[in-house]
Amino acid sequence: MNSTSKLSNSIKHSQNSGNPEPSFGGQGGFVSRFVPVNIENIDTDQIIPARFLKATTKEGFGKNLFRDWKYENDDESKPKADFPLNQSQYAGEILVAGKNFGCGSSREHAAWALADYGFKVVVSSFFADIFRNNALNNGVLPVQVSENFLQKIFSLSNEETLTVNLEKQTITINSTGESDFFEINSYKKTCLLNGYDDIDYLLSIKEDIEKFETQRG
Amino acid sequence: MAKTLFEKIWEKHIVKTIDDGPSVLYIDRHFIHEVTSPQAFTGLNNRGIKVFRPKQVVATADHNVPTLNQHLPIKEELSRKQVETLVKNCTEHNIELFGLGHPFQGIVHVIGPELGVTQPGMTIVCGDSHTSTHGAFGSIAFGIGTSEVEMVMATQCLLQSKPKLMRITVDGELSKGVVSKDIVLYILSKITASGATGYAVEFAGSAIRSLSMEARMTICNMSIEMGGRCGLIAADETTFEYIKGKPLSPKGEHWEKSLTYWKTLYSDKDAVFDKEYHFKAEDIEPMITYGTNPGMGIGVTETIPTTETINESDKSGLSKSLAYMGLQQGSAIKGQKIDYVFIGSCTNSRIEDLRLVAAFVKGKKKADDVEVWIVPGSKQVEAQAVKEGIDKIFEEAGFMLRQPGCSACLGMNEDKIPAGKYCISTSNRNFEGRQGAGARTLLASPLTAAAAAITGVVTDPRSLPNPSEGGL
Numbered sequence: 001m002n003s004t005s006k007l008s009n010s011i012k013h014s015q016n017s018g019n020p021e022p023s024f025g026g027q028g029g030f031v032s033r034f035v036p037v038n039i040e041n042i043d044t045d046q047i048i049p050a051r052f053l054k055a056t057t058k059e060g061f062g063k064n065l066f067r068d069w070k071y072e073n074d075d076e077s078k079p080k081a082d083f084p085l086n087q088s089q090y091a092g093e094i095l096v097a098g099k100n101f102g103c104g105s106s107r108e109h110a111a112w113a114l115a116d117y118g119f120k121v122v123v124s125s126f127f128a129d130i131f132r133n134n135a136l137n138n139g140v141l142p143v144q145v146s147e148n149f150l151q152k153i154f155s156l157s158n159e160e161t162l163t164v165n166l167e168k169q170t171i172t173i174n175s176t177g178e179s180d181f182f183e184i185n186s187y188k189k190t191c192l193l194n195g196y197d198d199i200d201y202l203l204s205i206k207e208d209i210e211k212f213e214t215q216r217g
Numbered sequence: 218m219a220k221t222l223f224e225k226i227w228e229k230h231i232v233k234t235i236d237d238g239p240s241v242l243y244i245d246r247h248f249i250h251e252v253t254s255p256q257a258f259t260g261l262n263n264r265g266i267k268v269f270r271p272k273q274v275v276a277t278a279d280h281n282v283p284t285l286n287q288h289l290p291i292k293e294e295l296s297r298k299q300v301e302t303l304v305k306n307c308t309e310h311n312i313e314l315f316g317l318g319h320p321f322q323g324i325v326h327v328i329g330p331e332l333g334v335t336q337p338g339m340t341i342v343c344g345d346s347h348t349s350t351h352g353a354f355g356s357i358a359f360g361i362g363t364s365e366v367e368m369v370m371a372t373q374c375l376l377q378s379k380p381k382l383m384r385i386t387v388d389g390e391l392s393k394g395v396v397s398k399d400i401v402l403y404i405l406s407k408i409t410a411s412g413a414t415g416y417a418v419e420f421a422g423s424a425i426r427s428l429s430m431e432a433r434m435t436i437c438n439m440s441i442e443m444g445g446r447c448g449l450i451a452a453d454e455t456t457f458e459y460i461k462g463k464p465l466s467p468k469g470e471h472w473e474k475s476l477t478y479w480k481t482l483y484s485d486k487d488a489v490f491d492k493e494y495h496f497k498a499e500d501i502e503p504m505i506t507y508g509t510n511p512g513m514g515i516g517v518t519e520t521i522p523t524t525e526t527i528n529e530s531d532k533s534g535l536s537k538s539l540a541y542m543g544l545q546q547g548s549a550i551k552g553q554k555i556d557y558v559f560i561g562s563c564t565n566s567r568i569e570d571l572r573l574v575a576a577f578v579k580g581k582k583k584a585d586d587v588e589v590w591i592v593p594g595s596k597q598v599e600a601q602a603v604k605e606g607i608d609k610i611f612e613e614a615g616f617m618l619r620q621p622g623c624s625a626c627l628g629m630n631e632d633k634i635p636a637g638k639y640c641i642s643t644s645n646r647n648f649e650g651r652q653g654a655g656a657r658t659l660l661a662s663p664l665t666a667a668a669a670a671i672t673g674v675v676t677d678p679r680s681l682p683n684p685s686e687g688g689l
Contacts, residue, residue: 040534041410041510045648050629054281054295056255056302058363068650073636098533100411103444103510104648105627106346107253108362128414129380129446130346134362185378187238198364199260202372205233205241209374212232212243 024192029165033092035084038154042097043104048113061109062116089158094121096153102131111138121164125150136188143171149180166192219485221382222451223417226357230340232374239376245339246273247369248325251303252280253344257367258306268310270373275334276307276314279324281629284592284619287317323595323621326350326563331597333463337452337479342369346441347563353433355452355482380446381415381491386422389498394679397432398565398662401439402504402514409530410512414444424498425450430459431569438564439645442511451483503678506647506660507550508538517677523547541649542657551675555639558670561592562626562644565663568601574667575607577683583615584673591616592624628653641669
């Protein structure tokens with residue numbers, strides 16, 4: 001706590017952030033049902049295929065999330081019955097996916113699509129680096145759990161709920177009370193809890209940056 | 218204390234480090250393109266600020282441009298708007314743009330090096346995961362998302378945590394018919410598509426040292442396919458020779474000064490890596506992928522793995538992958554029918570790739586029922602190919618030489634592979650639907666792709682006569 005509040009001061013947040021509202025504050029944590037997609041190595045081409053990257057704004061990507069896994073032959077009248085996002089028994093703002101989630105292309109459109117669809121948390125046993133940053137920069141929390149804990153979640157019934165507590169860095173299966181710890185650096189944690197954004201911070205240290213440029217010649 | 222190449226460059230670019238947090242990393246060069254930049258410019262405009270250091274930004278249009286009739290207006294409305302938005306943003310923010318029609322236009326990771334913008338010891342970013350390509354020059358180069366593109370535009374800095382360090386050493390001599398693409402597909406098949414996640418990967422060893430710059434770029438390009446934060450190779454005489462005299466490389470006194478610095482950029486003898494791998498060049502044969510991630514590759518003479526023989530990491534995905542690909546466990550990949558051949562992308566579209574293919578196909582003709590697209594990486598590559606008469610060789614072979622762009626690598630423009638069709642591709646990703654919804658991609662070297670173009674099936678390039686015998 002102490003280091004986090006110290007950090008909070010050092011970030012010198014200015015108030016013009018364009019970031020989403022903070023969504024993980026509060027003592028109780030964030031409680032939701034979850035949508036399981038038990039597939040490993042889900043790449044960003046699956047999350048949002050390239051043909052949808054022609055937009056020049058960030059809005060509206062949610063309807064094309066997992067487009068080619070959701071529909072037969074790109075036809076919205078033919079949803080694939082076996083894909084969890086099409087199955088009415090699954091709901092919630094937590095996506096649970098197999099390991100190495102978000103590999104491949106750096107397209108932030110993948111994070112925009114997840115956020116726009118309504119996911120606030122993605123749980124996996126492993127995240128690709130670029131996706132992890134993109135998610136954090138859009139208020140989507142990547143929760144990396146052990147493979148064992150991930151499999152426990154996959155084995156739960158569709159009615160169960162999970163609690164994600166960013167402050168304590170824990171994720172809990174509410175029916176059993178089983179819990180796993182997840183890593184996030186203090187800086188990013190502070191940003192997410194307070195709705196801060198990296199650009200605000202970087203702009204606030206511009207003098208340091210200019211000094212650095214002068215010194216290196 | 219002994220330092221790695223990565224650490225030497227990293228430490229020189231730290232503006233400051235946040236307690237228990239990331240470092241503020243200064244970025245020397247920022248490449249932008251039409252697809253991942255518009256929202257970043259909107260962000261700047263919303264904040265009422267301009268690009269901080271426009272002279273350190275270089276722009277081109279590549280991902281979403283047609284590869285035929287580039288002199289005409291882009292037909293597809295959204296694509297046209299995206300490219301026009303880039304032009305408008307670059308004008309407003311005073312950024313140099315090598316746009317459509319410019320003699321330097323091309324794939325961002327091809328033009329950076331060929332213009333001499335990419336240099337050793339730099340930090341380089343771009344809103345594209347294959348930015349790792351530039352690491353071939355002994356620089357820290359990595360892909361970023363659009364929020365980070367905005368950060369770099371606003372402040373020329375990024376917040377980054379230092380990755381772990383990995384070294385992959387490949388020693389020995391490559392066999393005939395084996396090129397750099399085979400090296401990287403081989404490494405991927407051994408360490409898997411997530412084997413380097415969280416690491417900066419340095420490639421070293423005699424087999425790497427013997428490669429040309431183009432070949433080194435192919436390897437660093439695909440370090441992201443292992444999950445690597447970046448891939449890098451220490452600069453040497455081959456590097457300096459390549460950069461010298463390029464349009465935007467240092468000149469005169471500045472060249473000498475740069476050279477002195479560049480020569481200090483290597484991993485010290487006792488430098489410690491968090492993880493090391495060693496491979497022998499002699500063990501590598503022409504490679505091809507059979508599955509839906511780039512780690513799912515085998516030698517062209519091998520059989521597709523079974524659930525018993527595959528590495529643990531890909532076990533659960535094997536059936537799904539093979540069902541998508543329409544291939545069988547345990548069967549040979551050689552002889553698999555091919556419908557399309559795509560030679561292009563930031564992985565393999567440089568002049569050396571085109572020369573290799575041209576030397577191989579000279580006097581041969583493509584199989585009747587195969588469509589072959591050659592998409593040069595840049596206008597300069599295209600012009601050089603024409604100058605050398607390579608275009609004529611392709612024409613006689615029945616190959617179609619198109620205009621520069623990312624093209625069928627990601628199927629964002631109209632260059633898509635139809636559903637269910639097989640494409641042997643020199644690009645970097647065989648993900649489901651990557652080259653078009655339902656398209657089936659087999660990744661291979663330009664040589665293996667050229668051999669398939671001639672026979673119409675997956676073929677060991679060593680089994681066909683090759684007049685050149687030159688190695689990449």
